Amino acid sequence: MNQESKIHLHLERVMRPIESASGLPNECYTDASTFKLDRDRVIAQGWACVGFGTDVPNNWAVPITFMGYPILLTRNSAGVLKVFHNVCSHRGMQLVLEAGKLGTGLIRCKYHSWTYDFDGNLKGTPMIGGTDSNKHNDFDPTVNGLRPIANTVWMDNIFINLSGDAEPFEKFIAPLMHRWSKWVSPESLKELTPGIDAKMELVVKSNWKLAVENFLESYHLPWVHPNLNSYSPLEKHYDIDRGENFAGQGSSSYTAPAGANGNISSWPGKELNFAEYPVLYPNTLLGLQSDHFFTMCIIPIDETTSLERVQLMFLGEVATDDKYAEHRKSLIKTWNEVFSEDIFAVEGMQAGRQSPAYRGGVFSPVMDQHTLHFHQWVAKRLAKE
Ligand code: FES
Numbered sequence: 001m002n003q004e005s006k007i008h009l010h011l012e013r014v015m016r017p018i019e020s021a022s023g024l025p026n027e028c029y030t031d032a033s034t035f036k037l038d039r040d041r042v043i044a045q046g047w048a049c050v051g052f053g054t055d056v057p058n059n060w061a062v063p064i065t066f067m068g069y070p071i072l073l074t075r076n077s078a079g080v081l082k083v084f085h086n087v088c089s090h091r092g093m094q095l096v097l098e099a100g101k102l103g104t105g106l107i108r109c110k111y112h113s114w115t116y117d118f119d120g121n122l123k124g125t126p127m128i129g130g131t132d133s134n135k136h137n138d139f140d141p142t143v144n145g146l147r148p149i150a151n152t153v154w155m156d157n158i159f160i161n162l163s164g165d166a167e168p169f170e171k172f173i174a175p176l177m178h179r180w181s182k183w184v185s186p187e188s189l190k191e192l193t194p195g196i197d198a199k200m201e202l203v204v205k206s207n208w209k210l211a212v213e214n215f216l217e218s219y220h221l222p223w224v225h226p227n228l229n230s231y232s233p234l235e236k237h238y239d240i241d242r243g244e245n246f247a248g249q250g251s252s253s254y255t256a257p258a259g260a261n262g263n264i265s266s267w268p269g270k271e272l273n274f275a276e277y278p279v280l281y282p283n284t285l286l287g288l289q290s291d292h293f294f295t296m297c298i299i300p301i302d303e304t305t306s307l308e309r310v311q312l313m314f315l316g317e318v319a320t321d322d323k324y325a326e327h328r329k330s331l332i333k334t335w336n337e338v339f340s341e342d343i344f345a346v347e348g349m350q351a352g353r354q355s356p357a358y359r360g361g362v363f364s365p366v367m368d369q370h371t372l373h374f375h376q377w378v379a380k381r382l383a384k385e
């Protein structure tokens with residue numbers, strides 16, 4: 001029986017009610033073949049976060065690798081961001097090898113020097129018709145531009161939809177925005193902008209799904225985050241109502257750190273102690289507080305390695321002014337400590353998935369509801385041919 005058939009057999013157990021369900025099998029975390037299945041059936045079909053708008057200044061082209069695919073992010077002089085497959089239409093050379101500014105506005109392939117503009121149009125094909133001609137009657141440059149990838153930017157997160165047939169992003173994000181409408185409106189969220197020097201990265205030796213699963217529950221708080229638990233204890237955390245594409249937890253004992261300097265204007269004064277931490281499936285982890293916002297984007301590197309990229313957003317001048325540099329630094333440090341505390345747990349779960357004695361485990365019917373919700377969300381997509 002091949003790997004895929006084995007996984008399919010197990011998926012029925014994942015779809016059971018929580019009392020009798022077990023989680024995704026080890027192969028979903030340990031095999032290169034299932035990593036590709038994750039890409040093609042789970043991640044490609046939806047809206048995946050691949051980075052931040054601040055990664056791509058105007059007139060820059062930035063190559064990234066996402067689950068094995070070479071992808072190109074560009075931003076033209078007017079600030080318009082586009083996403084393409086990073087491959088030359090000619091002989092399939094990876095088009096852009098290094099991030100950089102392109103003063104000419106043209107992206108040039110290093111192999112035979114074909115050029116594309118920032119909209120992906122093929123602009124130059126030197127000597128395509130022989131040493132004395134840059135054209136050929138049988139070659140139509142207008143149908144040989146770069147292949148675009150559906151994308152959008154929300155809260156400075158760059159989302160892509162590889163399959164091109166996901167529901168519109170506005171529809172995808174609407175249930176979460178509806179949930180959050182008691183605190184913020186789409187307009188009031190615009191008061192937050194990316195902080196200067198407010199990014200960090202952590203590499204974890206675990207499958208991307210374990211990083212997601214760990215973020216979905218607060219059950220581990222007392223043991224993994226004793227310090228956090230001392231001022232935001234487990235009993236003050238609650239499960240947020242699961243949506244079709246998100247789940248997560250909230251806290252009713254949030255206190256903005258000293259120096260935060262204000263709150264999002266729409267946030268009711270009596271609710272400032274609320275904060276929520278949902279995962280927007282598949283790979284976007286969010287933190288909404290009245291004074292700042294963060295995203296942790298989980299980039300799956302391979303089946304046992306993930307990159308966690310975090311960016312914080314702040315209110316108005318807190319995001320950019322030098323006088324708040326220390327505040328931004330201190331908040332990055334705090335979150336870095338919290339997220340670093342989780343590493344041994346996700347890496348330990350990864351190591352545990354090498355054991356033949358583990359076949360998906362069991363769940364607390366109370367504390368692991370979201371974890372199973374995510375497993376089932378993944379399982380439903382894996383089951384589709
Ligand atoms: S492969 Fe790019 S120009 Fe030939």
Ligand SMILES: [Fe+2]
Pocket residue numbers: 214215220224225338342
């Ligand atoms: Fe944690």
